[in-house]
Amino acid sequence: MADGDLFFKAQMPSERRLTEELGLSRTTIRKALKTLLDQGVLIREGRRKARIRVLYEKKGRTVRIAFLAPAMFSSDHGLWWDGVTAALLKMDVVLRPCSYQHFADPCVHEALAAYDALFFVPLAQKIPDWLIHKMSESPCRVAILDQDLSQEGFVSVRLFPPTAGVKLLDHLLTFGHRRIDCLNTQGEDTVILERISTWRSYVEKQGLGGALHSRPGPKPLTAAYDYVSRLLREKNRFGTALFCTTGPCAIGAMRALKDAGLEVGRDVSVCAVNDEGWGRYLYKSLTALESPPRSHYLRRVADWMISGKNWRGPLLVQPTDVPLFEGESVGPASES
Secondary structure: OOOOOOOOOOOOOOOHHHHHHHHOOHHHHHHHHHHHHHHHOOOOOOOOOOOEEHHHHHHHOEEEEEEEEEOOHHHHHHHHHHHHHHHHHOOOOOEEEEEEEOOOOOHHHHHHOOEEEEEEEEOOOOOOOOHHHHHHHHOOOEEEOOOOOHHHOEEEEEEOOOOHHHHHHHHHHHHOOOOOEEEEEEOOOHHHHHHHHHHHHHHHHHOEEEEEEEOOOOOHHHHHHHHHHHHHHHOOOOOOOOEEEEHHHHHHHHHHHHHHHOOOOOOOEEEEOOOOOOOOHHOOOOOOOOOOOOHHHHHHHHHHHHHHOOOOOOOOOOOOOOEEOOOOOOOOOOOO
């Protein structure tokens, strides 16, 4: 209760419902409620249902915020959650994680209706126009994470601008790589398509060789392992370096290369956009663009959600530079 699980009604469920949900006897439920009433945690006026004192008294000023992410939770979603909780630290809010399976999921609509503000991590698919319209019409303040919907009028936070990939490709070029392939096993949403486009434009501008290997799957890491393993069995020719759109994609590829008898960083170099926080701890460590502290960019959004004031400045919040970690997975271009 103190964490706000029953915040929205500030009212306890009936004894019958508590008995069913908790699997306890009616007598035990009544004793527990009496104890909470005696301690002042609950209040009751006449014959009305018991209410939660703290939440009832704070109802007029506590901002209710939801963190809405796909039910298939990833490590990157976990980093967004950590960033949101850090940004809201010491603020008088009720924060709740919510999950959904598709854009028409009732959880999405309930979140827009029940919360004052919403951190929204979209699915890989394009957000449908009807949902964009619904979010625009909702009084709930919506911030889009990891995608850019600023053109549709939404505050958006993105940590890896499309141009950030150039920094990674420049790094490969300094090691003499003249054939750089792009590997992707993530759903081809706007973010992934931008990363692929950055790679394609770069190799064309620099006059490099390279092929696109894209095979989206529900589990990017295992999909990358299976896909690269199959390409190697079929004797497909790889470039001297793999530019991977995500960290899980790179890890699956590195394992497939090793199992095929190739040494990562010597025979084939591997790098990734977004190592999801663990690239430097792998063996071999993964060369990757690392996520800057997310709370730094989310704190401004949190202030906007809580203050009730209008947003000022560009709707897209993103870093001007992304740090590059130089790991063991990249070395000089192999001649063979």
